[in-house]
Amino acid sequence: MSTTHDTSALEDRLVAALAARAELVQPEDLAPLATVATLRPRWQSPWVLLATAAAVLLVLGVVLQGVGGRQRSDDVAPRPDDPKIELELPADVGRDWKASPESTPARVDLDGDGAKEKVEFLGEETKDFDGRIRLQTTLSSTGEEAYGVADVASTVGAGAEGVVDADGDGDQELVVFDPDLDTSGGAPLVFDLREGLLVQVVPEDPSLLQRGDVQVPGSQTGLYDRVRVLQYWIEDGRLFSGRSEDSFARTGMTTAQLPGIVLETWEWRLGDDGVLRREAAGCKELVFDVQECDADSGAQVPDLTPATETVGVGESADITTGFPFSIRVEAGDPPVLVGEGQDGVTLRHELDGADPRVATVQPESIFSDGESLVVTSASDPTLVQLLVQRGERIVALDPVGEVPLENTDDNRTWLTEGGSVVSVTAVDDGSWQLWSWQMTSGDRVFALPGVTVCFDDVDDPTTARRC
Numbered sequence: 389m390s391t392t393h394d395t396s397a398l399e400d401r402l403v404a405a406l407a408a409r410a411e412l413v414q415p416e417d418l419a420p421l422a423t424v425a426t427l428r429p430r431w432q433s434p435w436v437l438l439a440t441a442a443a444v445l446l447v448l449g450v451v452l453q454g455v456g457g458r459q460r461s462d463d464v465a466p467r468p469d470d471p472k473i474e475l476e477l478p479a480d481v482g483r484d485w486k487a488s489p490e491s492t493p494a495r496v497d498l499d500g501d502g503a504k505e506k507v508e509f510l511g512e513e514t515k516d517f518d519g520r521i522r523l524q525t526t527l528s529s530t531g532e533e534a535y536g537v538a539d540v541a542s543t544v545g546a547g548a549e550g551v552v553d554a555d556g557d558g559d560q561e562l563v564v565f566d567p568d569l570d571t572s573g574g575a576p577l578v579f580d581l582r583e584g585l586l587v588q589v590v591p592e593d594p595s596l597l598q599r600g601d602v603q604v605p606g607s608q609t610g611l612y613d614r615v616r617v618l619q620y621w622i623e624d625g626r627l628f629s630g631r632s633e634d635s636f637a638r639t640g641m642t643t644a645q646l647p648g649i650v651l652e653t654w655e656w657r658l659g660d661d662g663v664l665r666r667e668a669a670g671c672k673e674l675v676f677d678v679q680e681c682d683a684d685s686g687a688q689v690p691d692l693t694p695a696t697e698t699v700g701v702g703e704s705a706d707i708t709t710g711f712p713f714s715i716r717v718e719a720g721d722p723p724v725l726v727g728e729g730q731d732g733v734t735l736r737h738e739l740d741g742a743d744p745r746v747a748t749v750q751p752e753s754i755f756s757d758g759e760s761l762v763v764t765s766a767s768d769p770t771l772v773q774l775l776v777q778r779g780e781r782i783v784a785l786d787p788v789g790e791v792p793l794e795n796t797d798d799n800r801t802w803l804t805e806g807g808s809v810v811s812v813t814a815v816d817d818g819s820w821q822l823w824s825w826q827m828t829s830g831d832r833v834f835a836l837p838g839v840t841v842c843f844d845d846v847d848d849p850t851t852a853r854r855c
Contacts, residue, residue: 473590475662478537482522485510494548498581500559501806502737504530507562507586509718521546523562523579523586533761536579536586540566549576550622554658561584561658564624573600576620576627578664591664597629597656604635611789619651619680626649627656629662630672633686637837642822644838646689647672650681660763689841690822692810692849695803698745700766705748710807713759715746725775727759727782736777737782743767748783752807754785754827762803770794772801774825774833789834802849811835818842819855 512519551560567574575598607614620629628652649839671681704716743766758777765771787793812820823835846853
């Protein structure tokens with residue numbers, strides 16, 4: 389039998405049938421075109437969603453068959469026009485993980501039925517405790533299990549920081565603190581119940597939803613960098629965050645910031661697509677906690693009251709605050725500073741310049757593990773020296789950096805009653821840049837920039853105020 393011949397005959401019959409059908413259609417049978425209707429986006433079609441879900445499950449099944457260990461489900465984009473923000477569905481892993489002794493279960497109404505679920509936190513066992521945590525609970529409304537999984541900086545003591553209703557739908561989202569091992573800060577992880585899973589929702593700008601000091605890009609020098617202070621908090625079931633309007637100089641663990649930091653703040657609201665978006669929430673002030681701004685917000689300056697008591701040649705004093713010891717200045721050419729500690733060790737150091745004056749307040753902001761002293765001169769007002777103990781000798785620290793360690797008309801330097809060594813340098817607009825002296829490596833000191841201040845009388849540091 390010829391397959392080609394049979395196919396050709398079938399085609400001829402189909403052509404004839406279609407032509408006969410067309411001849412039956414008359415002009416009166418033709419209706420006007422239907423009114424154009426707005427079509428839903430293809431991604432919103434339930435059939436497309438069902439087909440997509442089926443495809444995801446099929447792909448997920450293939451992935452799970454071929455990958456072992458720390459597999460994760462596919463990423464699901466909330467909208468095709470927002471490809472940078474994605475929700476990740478949690479893989480069902482970690483059932484055999486254990487809760488650390490420091491972890492405390494959370495109580496939260498995840499499903500909005502008025503009853504609080506008990507959420508347990510299980511930690512992945514890793515060498516450095518920097519793996520994943522599993523959140524798991526049984527929903528009070530259905531009796532079904534719900535779980536979520538998240539990567540964290542530390543699994544030790546994983547637990548809830550609070551609950552919010554960021555989408556205003558009556559149920560609660562769980563907030564878990566994720567510490568940052570590099571700083572004293574961290575970030576909140578927000579979990580929302582979606583289709584029976586505890587899904588970690590995504591902030592549109594994670595850099596503004598965290599806590600701690602964050603470096604200002606390009607600010608790093610050989611001696612210090614600059615940071616902005618970030619904070620987040622939960623208030624009345626709402627999630628807020630703020631960032632300092634000013635930046636602050638930092639070196640090591642020391643920053644030149646003050647209580648009373650003015651914050652630009654936002655409230656974070658959760659959309660149907662699982663994205664946390666921020667709305668401006670006005671001015672707040674961070675003192676010991678977050679407060680409303682008032683007329684005095686950001687007006688604080690350090691206490692710059694000078695330490696005035698000194699000893700000169702032939703005089704002595706006992707220093708009892710901080711590291712206790714006694715000092716005296718012996719006559720000579722040059723004069724000699726003698727320090728005697730409670731351990732019986734006597735230290736001697738020749739002083740530069742005539743008419744030396746040694747302050748009886750220790751510069752503890754510079755050095756507090758032994759004898760430390762500030763030396764000036766009654767006959768040379770420009771002279772300022774910082775001395776510290778090194779074993780059984782006293783050494784003078786070498787100033788480095790942007791600011792000279794001296795006292796002139798445009799660069800005033802003094803020791804405060806609180807034990808800080810500060811300088812102010814004149815600015816063209818009449819204000820003064822405040823600096824605080826810090827010790828660095830190799831018996832060196834440098835000045836760390838602080839706030840800008842104005843003086844009612846520059847010769848009286850107690851008149852300092854914010855400009």
